[in-house]
Structures are given as structure tokens and as C-alpha cells.
Amino acid sequence: MNNFRLSTGIFVAALGCALALAPAAHAAKKNPTSKLYVADLDGQSEIDTGERIEDLTEKSVHNAQGTVIQTNADAHNAMVFSNGTGVYLDPDTRMEIKRFVQEPFTPDRSDLEVEPSISQTNAFIPRGTVGLCTPRMIAGSSMVYSTPHSAMAIRGRKVVIQSEDFETKVSSIEGEVTVRGGPNDGGGYVINGGEQAIIKRLPGRAPQIEIRPIPDDELEFVEDKVTLACDARRTVYFDAKGKPEVGDGQTPGEGDIIDEATGAEMDDDGEGWANVFDDEDQTAGAGEEVVVVEVTPVEPVQETPVSASSI
Numbered sequence: 001m002n003n004f005r006l007s008t009g010i011f012v013a014a015l016g017c018a019l020a021l022a023p024a025a026h027a028a029k030k031n032p033t034s035k036l037y038v039a040d041l042d043g044q045s046e047i048d049t050g051e052r053i054e055d056l057t058e059k060s061v062h063n064a065q066g067t068v069i070q071t072n073a074d075a076h077n078a079m080v081f082s083n084g085t086g087v088y089l090d091p092d093t094r095m096e097i098k099r100f101v102q103e104p105f106t107p108d109r110s111d112l113e114v115e116p117s118i119s120q121t122n123a124f125i126p127r128g129t130v131g132l133c134t135p136r137m138i139a140g141s142s143m144v145y146s147t148p149h150s151a152m153a154i155r156g157r158k159v160v161i162q163s164e165d166f167e168t169k170v171s172s173i174e175g176e177v178t179v180r181g182g183p184n185d186g187g188g189y190v191i192n193g194g195e196q197a198i199i200k201r202l203p204g205r206a207p208q209i210e211i212r213p214i215p216d217d218e219l220e221f222v223e224d225k226v227t228l229a230c231d232a233r234r235t236v237y238f239d240a241k242g243k244p245e246v247g248d249g250q251t252p253g254e255g256d257i258i259d260e261a262t263g264a265e266m267d268d269d270g271e272g273w274a275n276v277f278d279d280e281d282q283t284a285g286a287g288e289e290v291v292v293v294e295v296t297p298v299e300p301v302q303e304t305p306v307s308a309s310s311i
Contacts, residue, residue, distance in 0.1 A: 147163040
């Protein structure tokens with residue numbers, strides 16, 4: 001259709017490579033720079049770390065890669081990844097973090113609007129609604145979210161993904177997203193700020209993709225989700241602590257993130273997407289731990305008015 005626009009450049013390359021069939025893996029990696037912080041919590045949510053399932057608690061910190069987060073029907077939460085991305089999960093939402101790896105940080109960052117280091121994110125949303133608020137991603141980073149119907153390469157900065165039984169809806173408030181509806185979907189389609197992609201896939205039928213402006217009656221809904229994600233990312237920043245350990249004869253900086261694309265592919269039965277990530281720890285500086293620093297709001301200075309008679 002005329003509204004469709006084929007994507008080019010890095011978005012096509014990253015997303016195209018991400019659609020390679022491989023078995024799913026769920027083991028959590030103890031990657032020192034692969035962190036998430038729970039900024040806000042309402043109701044009961046669970047986190048599966050690969051070692052145990054426990055209730056999510058506010059202000060807790062977890063290794064991100066390999067974790068599964070699920071909200072109950074009357075719960076929602078917001079979290080921040082160590083690359084500065086805020087994520088909001090609506091009620092009855094499940095998000096599986098298949099892969100999240102990141103290069104070591106430069107300590108004492110002052111610009112919280114820019115991603116602190118190169119990162120690769122691959123997450124799967126089998127159901128529910130997720131709001132994303134990303135920093136300005138730096139060259140070399142990639143972010144791929146997938147659902148049972150589609151995969152999205154996200155370049156930020158404010159995006160909402162809604163995953164339902166037979167369709168996925170992707171709304172971009174700000175920034176560019178490349179959407180694919182299946183392995184035969186060539187280069188995919190690009191949506192920009194103010195646009196929405198609807199990907200429908202019925203059993204036995206090829207995916208159908210419609211791109212349109214975000215309807216007025218949905219705009220407030222999606223803006224609320226990204227606002228909550230953006231509010232979360234302003235509550236903390238991440239800093240490095242300790243010195244890199246070199247145990248394999250390499251100097252720090254060698255063996256940094258290997259940019260092997262990961263993502264999703266249609267299952268053999270055509271019923272869904274299988275999601276994958278490289279199970280190899282690809283981050284250098286394994287002795288450098290990332291810590292969470294809470295941001296304290298600055299109280300405005302209240303000046304006492306001075307009357308003319310007292311001068």
C-alpha cells in the first residue's frame with residue numbers, strides 16, 4: 001500500500017540478521033553491566049531470574065539478561081535498564097529479556113540523555129502492553145523487541161508495543177521503528193513519530209501490516225505509557241564501580257561486545273516466533289560492577305519577598 005515505506009541502512013541490517021532460527025535460551029547471565037532497576041511498582045509482579053521465581057520489589061536491582069517479568073491483572077511496574085532505557089509494563093503483561101549485553105561504562109557521566117555505552121537488547125512480549133523511553137542510542141547499539149506476530153528494530157525514543165492474541169500494534173510517539181511481519185517480509189516497514197503499525201496474523205494466512213497515523217482516541221493511552229517509562233528513567237542513573245579484571249591475557253578493551261545479531265523467526269508450525277540470544281558472555285571488564293545511583297530532585301529555592309519599607 002502507498003503508506004508502506006521500505007527501511008534501509010542499519011535498521012534493515014540489524015533486524016534482518018535478527019531473524020535467524022535458533023533454540024530459545026533462558027539462563028540468566030551474571031553480566032556486570034547487564035542490570036535493571038525497579039523504579040515503580042503497583043500490585044504484585046513476578047520476576048523469574050532463571051534460578052528462582054520471586055515477587056518483584058521496588059528499588060531492587062537484578063541481572064537483566066535471561067529474566068522474565070510478569071505483571072498480574074491488577075498490577076503494573078516501571079523499570080530502568082543500565083543503558084538508560086525506561087520500560088513500563090501494563091497489567092497482565094509478560095516480557096522475556098532474551099539478551100541484554102553492554103560495554104563497560106565511563107564513570108561519572110553527566111549527560112543522562114545519551115546512552116552510556118554500546119548495548120544490544122533483544123526482548124519478547126508474548127502478551128500485554130509495554131512502553132519504552134530510550135536515551136539517544138549511540139552508534140553500534142541495537143534494540144529489537146518481538147511478539148508472536150512481528151519484530152521491531154527500535155531507534156527510539158518513545159514507543160508503545162501492544163501484543164494481543166491475533167495482532168501486534170506498535171505506536172511511535174517519537175523516533176523511528178522498523179517493523180517486520182515475518183521472515184518473508186523483505187526489508188520491513190518504517191514508522192516515524194505519530195505513526196502506528198498494526199500487524200495481524202490469522203492461522204494459515206500471511207501477516208497483514210497496516211501503517212496509519214495514531215488515532216486521536218488512542219493517543220492519550222499510548223502517551224501515558226511512554227510518560228510512565230520516561231518518569232522511571234529519570235529516577236536513577238548507573239555508574240561503574242571497581243576495576244576491570246583481566247584473566248585471559250587480554251588487555252581491557254579486547255573482546256568487547258561481539259556484535260552478533262539475535263532476534264526472532266517464525267516457528268516451523270507457523271504459529272509464532274522463536275526468540276534467541278547468544279549465550280556467550282560478550283562483555284569485557286567482568287570485574288567492573290554497575291551500581292545504581294538514585295537521582296534526588298532539586299528543591300526550588302524559595303526567596304523571601306522584601307518589602308519596600310524594610311529597605
